[in-house]
Amino acid sequence: MAYNLLKGKRGIIFGALNDQSIAWKVALKAHEEGAKFTLTNTPVALRMGEMDELSKVTGAEIIPADATDVDQLEELVSKSMEILGGKIDFILHSIGMSPNVRKGLTYDKLNYDYYHKTLDISALSFHKVLLVCRKLDAITEWGSVVALSYVAAQRTLYGYNDMADAKSLLESIARSFGYIYGRDKKIRVNTISQSPTMTTAGSGVKGIDRLLDFSERMSPLGNASADDCANYCVVMFSDLTRKVTMQNLFHDGGFSSMGMSLRAMDQYDKSFNDCVGD
Numbered sequence: 001m002a003y004n005l006l007k008g009k010r011g012i013i014f015g016a017l018n019d020q021s022i023a024w025k026v027a028l029k030a031h032e033e034g035a036k037f038t039l040t041n042t043p044v045a046l047r048m049g050e051m052d053e054l055s056k057v058t059g060a061e062i063i064p065a066d067a068t069d070v071d072q073l074e075e076l077v078s079k080s081m082e083i084l085g086g087k088i089d090f091i092l093h094s095i096g097m098s099p100n101v102r103k104g105l106t107y108d109k110l111n112y113d114y115y116h117k118t119l120d121i122s123a124l125s126f127h128k129v130l131l132v133c134r135k136l137d138a139i140t141e142w143g144s145v146v147a148l149s150y151v152a153a154q155r156t157l158y159g160y161n162d163m164a165d166a167k168s169l170l171e172s173i174a175r176s177f178g179y180i181y182g183r184d185k186k187i188r189v190n191t192i193s194q195s196p197t198m199t200t201a202g203s204g205v206k207g208i209d210r211l212l213d214f215s216e217r218m219s220p221l222g223n224a225s226a227d228d229c230a231n232y233c234v235v236m237f238s239d240l241t242r243k244v245t246m247q248n249l250f251h252d253g254g255f256s257s258m259g260m261s262l263r264a265m266d267q268y269d270k271s272f273n274d275c276v277g278d
């Protein structure tokens with residue numbers, strides 16, 4: 001059911017790679033809610049070809065940009081304003097990648113060039129997007145910028161590796177830029193801390209199946225899906241959340257406030273019983 005929450009709004013959506021991507025679901029929802037937007041991803045991601053399908057369904061133009069490259073971001077933001085016919089009301093930053101995770105290098109054996117890349121792609125790119133938008137005065141008053149984060153920014157989760165550091169930095173950038181952008185232009189900057197979700201980036205996390213099962217058992221409402229996340233993003237882009245800024249908003253079925261649940265304890269008991277006699 002659509003509510004026209006984004007009727008007449010213009011946006012830029014980063015990070016839709018395939019139909020599992022959270023950004024993909026956000027694009028579908030934003031379209032359903034009446035928004036016009038451009039889609040962007042790296043030239044490599046575009047060559048994979050799946051984004052054309054999303055572009056057709058939503059009527060959104062695709063503009064290639066590497067989010068770590070300020071010049072390409074300037075081009076993207078300028079073109080988006082041109083295509084959409086005015087300043088931007090909302091931006092989704094849905095970007096994450098760790099070469100260390102990809103290469104299986106653990107946190108105590110990080111490659112520092114890769115580490116820089118992780119931070120640049122997954123966190124600094126958010127600063128760059130905000131900086132470029134501010135320089136071009138590209139976002140409307142009461143506009144809303146959202147980046148996607150994960151609870152590993154606050155708590156250590158096995159296997160999340162240097163992405164945990166990237167997410168901490170991402171959330172800090174949302175606060176620091178949120179202050180400046182809010183003070184000067186009444187623009188909101190927030191992060192949404194999403195449940196583990198089976199996507200291309202998600203499946204790179206060590207033991208993702210078990211992590212999904214664990215957080216499902218620990219969360220009173222169960223894991224939040226990519227579709228649920230899209231709904232939350234739309235609310236954050238809408239005028240209904242005008243005074244929410246500089247926040248890290250947990251969207252995780254309650255996981256982040258839990259210590260132990262009955263469902264997790266039951267499972268723990270089972271495995272404990274399995275070991276008896278070993």
Ligand SMILES: NC(=O)c1ccc[n+]([C@@H]2O[C@H](COP(=O)([O-])OP(=O)(O)OC[C@H]3O[C@@H](n4cnc5c(N)ncnc54)[C@H](O)[C@@H]3O)[C@@H](O)[C@H]2O)c1
Binds near residue numbers: 194
């Ligand atoms: N999947 C999860 O479990 C989960 C949980 C919490 C938060 N998140 C976050 O959600 C966001 C989206 O991830 P997803 O799970 O939808 O996976 P995904 O793999 O579909 O999306 C990641 C996107 O980042 C893009 N990207 C990588 N390098 C880039 C660059 N240099 N410039 C521009 N784009 C680049 C990729 O092309 C891809 O589209 C990420 O920030 C991720 O960390 C994911």
